Amino acid sequence: MYVSVAxxxxxxxxxxxxxxxxxxxxxxxxxxxxxxxxxxxxxEKIKSALAVVHQDNANSECLFFVLPEFFWNVPWSAVAxxxxxxxxxxxxxxxxxxxxxxxxxxxxxSTHGHLxxxxxxxxxxxxxxxxxxxxxxxxxxxxxxxxxxxxxxxKSSLVMWPKRYVSGIDFGNNKKGDSNYWFFELAEGVTIKxxxxxxxxxxxxxxxxxxxxxKNDFVERCPISIDLCLDYAVVGNxxxxxxxxxxxxxxDFIIACGMEFDREKQHLESLQFAFRNDGMGxxxxxxxxxxxxxxxxxxxxxxxxxxIHMVHINVA
Numbered sequence: 070m071y072v073s074v075a076x077x078x079x080x081x082x083x084x085x086x087x088x089x090x091x092x093x094x095x096x097x098x099x100x101x102x103x104x105x106x107x108x109x110x111x112x113e114k115i116k117s118a119l120a121v122v123h124q125d126n127a128n129s130e131c132l133f134f135v136l137p138e139f140f141w142n143v144p145w146s147a148v149a150x151x152x153x154x155x156x157x158x159x160x161x162x163x164x165x166x167x168x169x170x171x172x173x174x175x176x177x178x179s180t181h182g183h184l185x186x187x188x189x190x191x192x193x194x195x196x197x198x199x200x201x202x203x204x205x206x207x208x209x210x211x212x213x214x215x216x217x218x219x220x221x222x223x224k225s226s227l228v229m230w231p232k233r234y235v236s237g238i239d240f241g242n243n244k245k246g247d248s249n250y251w252f253f254e255l256a257e258g259v260t261i262k263x264x265x266x267x268x269x270x271x272x273x274x275x276x277x278x279x280x281x282x283x284k285n286d287f288v289e290r291c292p293i294s295i296d297l298c299l300d301y302a303v304v305g306n307x308x309x310x311x312x313x314x315x316x317x318x319x320x321d322f323i324i325a326c327g328m329e330f331d332r333e334k335q336h337l338e339s340l341q342f343a344f345r346n347d348g349m350g351x352x353x354x355x356x357x358x359x360x361x362x363x364x365x366x367x368x369x370x371x372x373x374x375x376x377i378h379m380v381h382i383n384v385a
Contacts, residue, residue, distance in 0.1 A: 070384050072288060073129040074320075074344055074356065075118035077111075078376040081139040081189070081348030082238075082326045086110075090143075096153040100160045103143050108168040111136070111188075112175065117374035119181055126381045131183040131215075131288045137348035138209075138298050138326045140189030141165055145241050145255040151196075154259065158193035158208075165191055166212060166227055173216045173225035185215040185287040187322055189346075190232065190297060192239060194261070204250060204262040207235045208269050211295060211324055215287045220274050228284050230312075231269035232297035233304055238327065271312040284314050291384050294318035294337070298325035306337055319384055320344070321359070330355065336362045342382055354378040 079086060086107065090099045115134050122132050141161065148154045169188045176184050192209040209232040220226040237243045240253040244260060254260045271283035285292045292315035296304070301323050310316040317339040323330070327349040336343065340359040347353045356368040356378075370378040 070130050070291065071128045071381060072131045072133065072291065072384055073122050073126050073379060073381050074133045074135065076135050076344060076346045076354035076378040077114055078352040078354050078378060079137055079140065079348060080350065080352045081137050084142055084144040087143050090147045096148065096156050097160050099147060100143055100157055101164060104141065104164050104168055107141060108172055111172055114374060114377055115176065118377055118379060121373050121379060122182065129381060131185055133185050133187065135187045135322055135344065135346050136189030137346045137352060138190045138324050139192060139348055141191035148256050148259055151259060154194060154255065155196060158195065161191050161193050169212045169214055170225050170227055173214050176216050178217045183217050187211060187213045190324060204264055206264050207267050209297065211297060219276055221276055221278060226275040229272040230283050230295045231267055231271065232300055233267055234299045235263060235265045235267065236299045282314055283312050286315055291320065292318050293320045293322060296321060296323045298328045301328050302331065330357060330364055332364045338362045341384055356380045
């Protein structure tokens with residue numbers, strides 16, 4: 070079968086897409102404005118990618134549209150207090166799923182063909198009280214969905230894949246750390262203690278209901294897998310297999326900010342292609358073939374609409 074992949078190149082490590090917070094603007098108003106800007110931007114870029122598929126790759130069974138890590142994040146320096154930090158995270162939790170679901174609904178499969186979106190990540194923080202005091206746990210998660218799959222309410226169904234390991238650069242200025250925690254200075258006067266390993270599990274909200282699993286068969290006979298930045302280097306091949314509906318992935322997507330392909334790594338034997346969308350620097354997008362678990366050749370991509378890197382592949 071043939072599928073198309075569109076990787077959107079976008080610098081995200083320093084939240085380069087964001088506009089400054091306006092004087093007097095609440096943190097909730099600011100975040101909602103930025104999420105809406107990103108949703109509109111995605112819609113325009115998806116239109117460009119779909120136009121190429123319809124014109125040049127009519128035999129494609131699906132377009133995978135892929136964004137980098139931290140795509141949805143605003144600058145941490147916009148936060149003025151711990152209260153605003155919590156409000157920011159709550160707003161992201163509530164609104165991003167609505168944005169992605171609405172985006173998919175605006176491209177019905179009957180008129181646009183099969184579209185699957187891997188919508189980059191949003192790093193959020195949840196405050197936790199424990200016997201040793203207060204700390205924050207990270208939920209840095211990717212939402213994905215398809216316009217060919219609906220949930221029980223008739224909306225495009227979504228699945229969530231969380232990052233397991235927290236990098237020392239994920240939240241800006243890293244003051245120090247120990248074996249279990251990082252200490253980040255998000256903004257002047259806002260320093261937080263962050264657990265360096267997340268306990269979040271994958272989730273799916275589909276027609277079958279809610280489950281703690283990542284339904285990864287967006288295209289029949291073509292299961293995918295996700296590696297969120299540091300997890301690519303640290304998580305073992307079978308460490309999270311029970312979080313997928315089908316562990317025999319054929320396409321792997323590295324969604325990152327500062328993580329390159331490891332050509333010495335033993336990947337899953339079932340893999341045929343791997344893709345990298347990295348938001349570090351100016352952004353970097355790559356596609357490679359994988360044979361017997363090893364990266365072999367770099368695939369040429371076609372640049373569309375300035376910053377979309379597209380490739381059309383035959384998946385066995």
